[in-house]
Amino acid sequence: MEQIRGNGEHVLIVDDDGLLRQLACEMLKTLGYSVASVASGEEAVSYVGQNHAHLVLLDMQMPPGINGRETYERMLAFRPGQRAIVVSGFADSVEISRIMQLGASQLVKKPYTLKELGLAVKTALLG
Secondary structure, three states: OHHHOOOOOEEEEEOOOHHHHHHHHHHHHHOOOEEEEEOOHHHHHHHHHHOOOOEEEEEOOOOOOOOHHHHHHHHHHHOOOOOEEEEEOOOOHHHHHHHHHHOOOOEEEOOOOHHHHHHHHHHHHHO
């Protein structure tokens, strides 16, 4: 587990499901990351506009608001190079492809394990 531990890097978790948001927060805190979370794409854009996040974990589907791709596009408009990974239980290949083209480094499929999430976060931060 040592190879996936963080060094206090700040990670923003964006997910409309409160239980999954809480679970991701606990997992990343356990691995040594500083964590914040929001429930919508709109909240995420506002958060990143006011705070620095080393990495954003983006859920793809967050009804009724903007989805993960739209959220990331809006973030990149004022924070070019913002690192992000996609966390999704759905495989909308068009939207996933678009967000990867924008610069998201990888896709983590729900449900995920502590090791899978930790490896994805560590890889994205090093990348």
